[in-house]
Amino acid sequence: MHTRFPLRHRRCDGLAQARYKTRRTVGWRMDNGAIFSCGAFVNASTHLSELSAAQTAWRRHVAFFTSKGLSGESSTSLEDCLMLYLLIRHFDRRSVFEIGTNVGTTAVIMNEAVKQNGGMCTTCDPIDYGAIPPDSGIRFINAPADAALAHIKEDGPAIDFAFLDWVPDWKTLRLANDLFDKDAILAVHDYGLDPKGEAVVDLLNLHYRPRGRWFFPEAAPIALAGGARVNICTAFFVPNQLLNGRHENSFERLRRRLSALLHPRHLASHLKRAAVQKIRRM
Numbered sequence: 001m002h003t004r005f006p007l008r009h010r011r012c013d014g015l016a017q018a019r020y021k022t023r024r025t026v027g028w029r030m031d032n033g034a035i036f037s038c039g040a041f042v043n044a045s046t047h048l049s050e051l052s053a054a055q056t057a058w059r060r061h062v063a064f065f066t067s068k069g070l071s072g073e074s075s076t077s078l079e080d081c082l083m084l085y086l087l088i089r090h091f092d093r094r095s096v097f098e099i100g101t102n103v104g105t106t107a108v109i110m111n112e113a114v115k116q117n118g119g120m121c122t123t124c125d126p127i128d129y130g131a132i133p134p135d136s137g138i139r140f141i142n143a144p145a146d147a148a149l150a151h152i153k154e155d156g157p158a159i160d161f162a163f164l165d166w167v168p169d170w171k172t173l174r175l176a177n178d179l180f181d182k183d184a185i186l187a188v189h190d191y192g193l194d195p196k197g198e199a200v201v202d203l204l205n206l207h208y209r210p211r212g213r214w215f216f217p218e219a220a221p222i223a224l225a226g227g228a229r230v231n232i233c234t235a236f237f238v239p240n241q242l243l244n245g246r247h248e249n250s251f252e253r254l255r256r257r258l259s260a261l262l263h264p265r266h267l268a269s270h271l272k273r274a275a276v277q278k279i280r281r282m
Ligand SMILES: C[S@@+](CC[C@H](N)C(=O)[O-])C[C@H]1O[C@@H](n2cnc3c(N)ncnc32)[C@H](O)[C@@H]1O
Pocket: 074, 075, 076, 099, 100, 101, 102, 103, 104, 105, 106, 107, 124, 125, 126, 127, 143, 144, 145, 146, 165, 166
């Protein structure tokens, strides 16, 4: 492996051998033949200037759940939350789904990102910790992932970004194949820190249909000018369609945006949020 890219990388299919195209691909600079890394993705991001606001949102949320007497011991680090933020912003995701809400740290940060794109975040957990800020617009489903996805199947838009902070069972995986966009980005927590992360990646490699490539966390968080650090233990999966330089055409992009935007549940939460903001400004 090229020494400039000390990233562990695994093949989900034959893609590790692929030669990336030189043209601009979903905003990433892809050099001919380069093994593209998580660090390169972060450093090339055009959304780094937003990280300061995302850090503020993370700290505000920690203060919020702490004030409720919650310790947040299973919650997610600032570094991993910033990784999720950059992914959602970069790939212009509109419909985020999370498995494992807990005290809501990742839900809050992913929601900050997806709101900027005009989309919404849904999260689920069989335990309700009561730590989702009521005016955030986040949809919390108090149920295990399989039941939550079955619910979304009835009334929600297709999912284009999923964050798995819990090991999915077979029903969840089956529904993921049904409900996730073929372009969906998947992110998995605790990779390399805890057997849970690797178990989730292995399950997805076995049972998730779309093919693509995993990007794994580097040996240390990516340190940015200004002091922010990004990613401790988040692995992410990018489907081939995005890696191979196939751009969404304008019709597909419009259709994806409209289907997320005009979805009744999204519309209702958007109108509610707009009304709350208007009242606050009065
Ligand atoms: C590591 S914590 C998630 C931390 C959270 N992402 C955060 O940043 O605060 C894992 C959560 O998954 C939840 N969980 C357990 N089984 C689940 C299931 N079948 N579906 C969804 N969530 C589940 C647990 O209750 C726990 O709160």
